[in-house]
Amino acid sequence: MALDSSKTTGFKYVGTRPDRPDGLDKVTGRARFGADATAPGMLFAAIKRSPHAHARILRIDATKALAMEGVKAVVTRADFAEGLTGENWNILENVMAGDTALYDGHAVAAVAATTALAARDAIKAIEVDYEILPHVTDVDKAMAPDAPVIRAGAADASVPEGLHPNVVRYHESGHGDVEAGFAEADLVIEDHFVTEATHQGYIEPHACLGTLGTDGKGELWCCTQGHWNVQKVCAALLGLETSQLRVTASEIGGGFGGKTAVFIEPVALALSRKANRPVKLVMTRAEVFKATGPTSSTSMDVKIGMKKDGTITAAQGTFRLQGGAFPGAPCEMTAMCAFAPYDLKHVKQVGYDVMANRPKQAAYRAPGSPMAAFAVESVIDELCKKLDLDPIDTRLKNASREGTRASFGPTWPRIGLVETLEAAKAHPHYSAPLEPGQGRGISCGFWFNHGGETSVSLALSEDGTAQIAVGTPDIGGSRASMALMASEVLGIPYEDIRVIIADTASLGYNEISHGSRVTYASGLATIKAAEDAVQKLCARAAAKWGIPEDAVYWEDGFAKPSGPNAGDFAPLPIAEITATMGATGGPISGHFEATPEGAGVSFATHIVDAEVDRETGSTKVVRYTVVQDAGKAVHPTYVEGQFQGGAAQGIGWALNEEYIYGEDGRLQNAGFLDYRIPVASDLPMIDTVIVEVPNPGHPFGVRGVGETSICPPLAAIANAVSAAAGVRMRQLPMRPSRILEALDSAADG
Amino acid sequence: MSKLHVTTKINGDEVEFLCDPRETLLDVLRDRLGLTGAKEGCGTGDCGACSVTVDGRLVCSCLMLGAEAEGKEIATVEGIAEGEALHPLQKKFIEYAALQCGICTPGILVAAKNLLEKNPDPTEEQVRYWLAGNLCRCTGYDKIIRAVMDTAAEMREAS
Amino acid sequence: MVDVALWSGLRPLIGGRDSVAVEGSTVGEILTALRRDYPALGPTLDAGVSVVVDGRVIASSLTEPVRPDSEVVLMMRLKGG
Numbered sequence: 001m002a003l004d005s006s007k008t009t010g011f012k013y014v015g016t017r018p019d020r021p022d023g024l025d026k027v028t029g030r031a032r033f034g035a036d037a038t039a040p041g042m043l044f045a046a047i048k049r050s051p052h053a054h055a056r057i058l059r060i061d062a063t064k065a066l067a068m069e070g071v072k073a074v075v076t077r078a079d080f081a082e083g084l085t086g087e088n089w090n091i092l093e094n095v096m097a098g099d100t101a102l103y104d105g106h107a108v109a110a111v112a113a114t115t116a117l118a119a120r121d122a123i124k125a126i127e128v129d130y131e132i133l134p135h136v137t138d139v140d141k142a143m144a145p146d147a148p149v150i151r152a153g154a155a156d157a158s159v160p161e162g163l164h165p166n167v168v169r170y171h172e173s174g175h176g177d178v179e180a181g182f183a184e185a186d187l188v189i190e191d192h193f194v195t196e197a198t199h200q201g202y203i204e205p206h207a208c209l210g211t212l213g214t215d216g217k218g219e220l221w222c223c224t225q226g227h228w229n230v231q232k233v234c235a236a237l238l239g240l241e242t243s244q245l246r247v248t249a250s251e252i253g254g255g256f257g258g259k260t261a262v263f264i265e266p267v268a269l270a271l272s273r274k275a276n277r278p279v280k281l282v283m284t285r286a287e288v289f290k291a292t293g294p295t296s297s298t299s300m301d302v303k304i305g306m307k308k309d310g311t312i313t314a315a316q317g318t319f320r321l322q323g324g325a326f327p328g329a330p331c332e333m334t335a336m337c338a339f340a341p342y343d344l345k346h347v348k349q350v351g352y353d354v355m356a357n358r359p360k361q362a363a364y365r366a367p368g369s370p371m372a373a374f375a376v377e378s379v380i381d382e383l384c385k386k387l388d389l390d391p392i393d394t395r396l397k398n399a400s401r402e403g404t405r406a407s408f409g410p411t412w413p414r415i416g417l418v419e420t421l422e423a424a425k426a427h428p429h430y431s432a433p434l435e436p437g438q439g440r441g442i443s444c445g446f447w448f449n450h451g452g453e454t455s456v457s458l459a460l461s462e463d464g465t466a467q468i469a470v471g472t473p474d475i476g477g478s479r480a481s482m483a484l485m486a487s488e489v490l491g492i493p494y495e496d497i498r499v500i501i502a503d504t505a506s507l508g509y510n511e512i513s514h515g516s517r518v519t520y521a522s523g524l525a526t527i528k529a530a531e532d533a534v535q536k537l538c539a540r541a542a543a544k545w546g547i548p549e550d551a552v553y554w555e556d557g558f559a560k561p562s563g564p565n566a567g568d569f570a571p572l573p574i575a576e577i578t579a580t581m582g583a584t585g586g587p588i589s590g591h592f593e594a595t596p597e598g599a600g601v602s603f604a605t606h607i608v609d610a611e612v613d614r615e616t617g618s619t620k621v622v623r624y625t626v627v628q629d630a631g632k633a634v635h636p637t638y639v640e641g642q643f644q645g646g647a648a649q650g651i652g653w654a655l656n657e658e659y660i661y662g663e664d665g666r667l668q669n670a671g672f673l674d675y676r677i678p679v680a681s682d683l684p685m686i687d688t689v690i691v692e693v694p695n696p697g698h699p700f701g702v703r704g705v706g707e708t709s710i711c712p713p714l715a716a717i718a719n720a721v722s723a724a725a726g727v728r729m730r731q732l733p734m735r736p737s738r739i740l741e742a743l744d745s746a747a748d749g
Numbered sequence: 750m751s752k753l754h755v756t757t758k759i760n761g762d763e764v765e766f767l768c769d770p771r772e773t774l775l776d777v778l779r780d781r782l783g784l785t786g787a788k789e790g791c792g793t794g795d796c797g798a799c800s801v802t803v804d805g806r807l808v809c810s811c812l813m814l815g816a817e818a819e820g821k822e823i824a825t826v827e828g829i830a831e832g833e834a835l836h837p838l839q840k841k842f843i844e845y846a847a848l849q850c851g852i853c854t855p856g857i858l859v860a861a862k863n864l865l866e867k868n869p870d871p872t873e874e875q876v877r878y879w880l881a882g883n884l885c886r887c888t889g890y891d892k893i894i895r896a897v898m899d900t901a902a903e904m905r906e907a908s
Numbered sequence: 909m910v911d912v913a914l915w916s917g918l919r920p921l922i923g924g925r926d927s928v929a930v931e932g933s934t935v936g937e938i939l940t941a942l943r944r945d946y947p948a949l950g951p952t953l954d955a956g957v958s959v960v961v962d963g964r965v966i967a968s969s970l971t972e973p974v975r976p977d978s979e980v981v982l983m984m985r986l987k988g989g
Contacts, residue, residue, distance in 0.1 A: 017846075019843050020843065023842075023843035023848070024835075024843070026854050027839040027842050027848070027854055028826065029785070029787075033788065035779075035788070035789065036779075036785040116780070117769055117771055156955055157951035157952065158917065158952065158955070169955075170917065171917055172917030173915035173917060174916055201886045202852075203788070203796055203798055203850075203852045204790065205789070205790070251850070253788070253790075253851070253852025253853075254850045254852060254887060255850075285792055285793065285796075330987060332984040348916070350917075363987060367987065408981075409913055409915065409983065410913075410963055410981040411962075411963055411979055412963060413964065448965060448986050450967060450986065451965075451967055453968075476887075477846070477849055514987075515986070515987070595967075595968055597965065597969050597972055598964045598965075599965060601965075637845075637846040637892075638846060638849070640846075641888055641892065644889035644891050645849065645886070645887045648888075648889030648890070649886070671791060672790075672795035672796050679880075679881040679882075679883075680877040680878075680881050680885075680894065681877040681878045681880075681881040683877075685891050685895075
């Protein structure tokens with residue numbers, strides 16, 4: 001009997017708010033994060049890093065370091081695999097420099113010693129001779145004809161002729177005739193916007209503990225969003241067979257995309273192999289800022305034409321992103337997300353991926369989308385103001401809906417943008433009066449969401465309880481959601497289900513926890529694995545009753561005969577079946593291994609009230625409301641948490657956070673004092689409204705929620721601040737000095 | 750350089766250890782005493798993930814040397830629960846979902862407990878400013894503040 | 909034959925058109941046919957594409973079925989964070 005538990009209403013467990021199963025460990029300090037593991041004989045590692053933004057490495061001499069007390073091994077690029085190509089080469093080049101240091105903080109060598117202090121002292125003793133080269137850190141400067149070349153020949157076939165070698169990828173999409181569209185408009189606004197690079201700012205620095213033998217067998221403990229990916233990358237960089245390296249994911253102290261990439265694990269393993277002892281490597285905060293994966297910085301031009309009645313006639317955007325000294329800035333994501341909320345007859349978007357002497361960018365919650373929204377939603381805001389139109393009504397008028405054509409090509413299936421706009425319009429926040437000096441900003445935002453390879457295994461215990469092994473690290477409270485979905489199918493209490501994150505040897509491949517895919521894909525897989533187990537439970541009941549399998553159905557944790565014709569048997573509870581499973585056919589487990597497609601996209605609308613102090617330029621966010629489509633909120637409290645967390649990060653990005661580079665190309669603010677993320681006293685309570693427009697691609701209608709929440713805030717806050725200050729803000733972050741400059745130039749006229 | 754011998758009290762227990770003069774209290778707690786509840790988020794006193802109390806005073810343990818623990822009473826997150834009885838703050842944090850990844854939670858619990866011992870009836874603003882030294886990147890602080898306020902109310906009622 | 913819409917940046921590679929018709933009943937067959945019939949698209953396909961079939965984003969699966977009247981749109985491979 002093929003079980004299909006798809007539904008969008010009538011839930012018993014999904015949609016409730018039980019305590020998360022890992023809460024006790026986390027409030028007592030017992031939970032073990034990346035740096036909390038130890039092993040007998042463990043060594044401590046430290047990394048020697050380039051102090052120059054761009055320099056040829058002439059000589060590395062570790063003789064003095066190796067002679068120091070407690071130092072057991074030193075590695076350089078020579079200790080890693082040769083002959084890598086494509087992204088593996090890029091990753092290796094970033095993990096350990098080859099002949100050139102490409103950014104301030106680029107790793108050039110590493111040491112393992114018996115104490116952390118000894119390792120730290122030893123790296124000071126490693127001598128490195130550099131030949132300093134000219135550098136470039138700004139995206140527009142990196143495209144200019146006289147810019148220093150980061151790496152020749154890195155551009156792919158997409159890049160048009162005649163561009164600087166630092167331009168490595170190009171995207172162009174859209175439809176219609178934008179010039180014709182602009183000609184139809186009553187008002188056309190074109191403007192230029194800039195955002196600085198930011199960091200995901202996870203409070204836990206990268207940390208790992210690795211053991212690798214000369215027999216090619218290894219064990220690795222690390223904090224990561226994707227341990228199968230770590231396994232794959234480390235195997236490639238160290239010349240190992242993938243299956244011989246087992247990776248266990250620790251609890252993870254934040255990722256937001258920044259822990260989808262591999263930075264230090266291959267180094268720990270290389271040191272371990274050389275020293276023949278386990279090696280623990282923990283990054284310092286300064287290293288996290290300098291040498292992990294911040295976002296791109298951007299330079300953007302957006303032009304939108306609108307009629308007096310609010311109809312958008314045409315939209316065009318050019319988005320230049322620098323992604324550090326490697327290809328990968330998500331220029332195509334920026335371009336494709338930019339106009340996604342709008343139904344446009346004429347639209348064109350262009351994206352450039354540019355290299356610069358900065359660390360290799362990594363994903364940060366909807367990579368590329370927040371910056372696009374900042375530019376586009378600022379222009380729409382300006383158009384609405386000049387044409388005296390309501391910002392939400394105008395967005396509703398032009399909103400993408402099921403059946404309209406997306407700016408990046410396909411026809412939209414069922415989507416929830418209109419529902420978020422209507423909920424925002426109806427929310428008391430939207431009609432609340434503003435105090436003097438305050439301004440209100442609105443923005444929409446969009447993200448694709450993702451499926452990806454997923455393997456889940458569900459094992460029934462003899463007492464009728466269940467253990468679920470998933471492969472997606474829990475970065476947002478997903479264990480609770482998996483248990484709720486399994487409860488819904490098995491019909492047993494949430495408390496009877498334990499969810500663990502299995503290691504790479506214990507499950508089939510799992511793609512990284514990213515793209516807001518965990519509740520969607522691991523959730524779908526959990527549901528299907530539970531259905532698989534249920535089918536087997538029904539088969540045991542059928543055999544016991546001597547009736548065909550399709551005459552048995554499952555309900556609320558019991559096998560039941562499907563009707564009077566099937567036989568008059570009392571419902572059989574799960575615990576009775578599992579108690580004897582060893583004798584009736586063997587242990588019962590459910591599995592699901594697949595690459596689920598059909599992840600549902602997610603839209604959001606945010607409302608922000610801000611006030612600006614005209615004397616100091618400082619800004620206060622006084623009220624914030626997030627409205628977002630979750631498809632189906634499996635555990636609503638954690639969905640609210642995602643909404644609030646994304647909004648808070650957006651507030652930091654909009655108001656304070658930026659990478660500041662000096663003339664020498666060095667990062668000036670590599671610490672939490674001067675890279676200031678929002679603190680508790682900066683923020684108000686953040687109200688949330690969960691809209692549910694089910695995604696047909698998931699049995700319960702789930703859409704990913706983790707990323708979309710960061711898409712609107714940059715624009716919503718910029719619009720609120722621009723309104724409060726009375727001057728359009730075009731550069732992020734809107735730190736006090738930028739607001740004062742903008743007020744001054746507006747005053748000068 | 751030879752190690753220093755330190756005698757101190759941690760979570761009510763007498764403890765002795767040897768440490769390098771350069772080791773911070775955080776290093777000692779985590780690497781020598783197996784108390785990994787306090788976390789290193791920055792090493793420069795900016796994030797509060799390493800928060801402990803020293804003779805009742807809230808301190809970033811990364812800014813204090815291990816040797817300075819001599820003769821002091823240190824309290825860490827591991828000492829907040831009493832046996833199997835969770836402190837009301839811990840219960841409320843789970844109930845309110847005042848944690849997502851949980852890395853900042855030990856520091857915030859230590860800081861919040863310290864606040865409520867000094868001020869059992871804080872306003873929302875007071876809670877926010879007291880916790881301003883504890884960075885959280887996941888939650889936006891909303892549910893944390895609600896959990897602390899509700900705990901304060903419950904503890905006042907119980908007393 | 910299935911019509912496959914391509915993003916406008918690819919037009920120079922296929923003689924200025926914005927869509928091409930190929931044979932195939934799965935995503936994998938469509939991509940193979942594109943590669944065979946339009947070799948200029950090879951490097952683009954190698955760099956990675958996602959395919960949207962009737963509004964569903966197919967990030968990587970090659971076995972996803974495609975009907976002759978399906979709307980098929982090629983996109984640069986999507987990444988998340």
